[in-house]
Amino acid sequence: MSNKCSRCGKERIVVKSLKEKVGSSYVFYREMSCPDADCQKLVEKVLSNEAKKRVFIKDEQLKRENERKIRIANSLKN
Numbered sequence: 389m390s391n392k393c394s395r396c397g398k399e400r401i402v403v404k405s406l407k408e409k410v411g412s413s414y415v416f417y418r419e420m421s422c423p424d425a426d427c428q429k430l431v432e433k434v435l436s437n438e439a440k441k442r443v444f445i446k447d448e449q450l451k452r453e454n455e456r457k458i459r460i461a462n463s464l465k466n
Contacts, residue, residue, distance in 0.1 A: 393422040395431050 391400045404419040422428040 391420055393424075393427060393431065395434075396422060396424060396427045398423055398427070 392398065393400055400420040401423050402418050403421045406417050408415045408417065422431060
């Protein structure tokens with residue numbers, strides 16, 4: 389199985405692995421990293437920015453939904 393770095397294309401390496409029992413099955417987790425530390429830092433920064441963007445979008449979506457519910461409730465009162 390090939391696992392290449394999304395930024396530089398080098399083969400990623402296993403940094404940490406763990407096994408967890410869930411019910412009667414086992415789930416295996418592997419944390420992979422680029423062998424180039426500087427490249428990995430940049431990848432983590434990009435992933436962090438994307439996660440922040442997703443949280444912001446979700447918050448804005450919830451805010452708009454709540455505003456819509458308030459408008460509907462107010463229009464029903466009138």
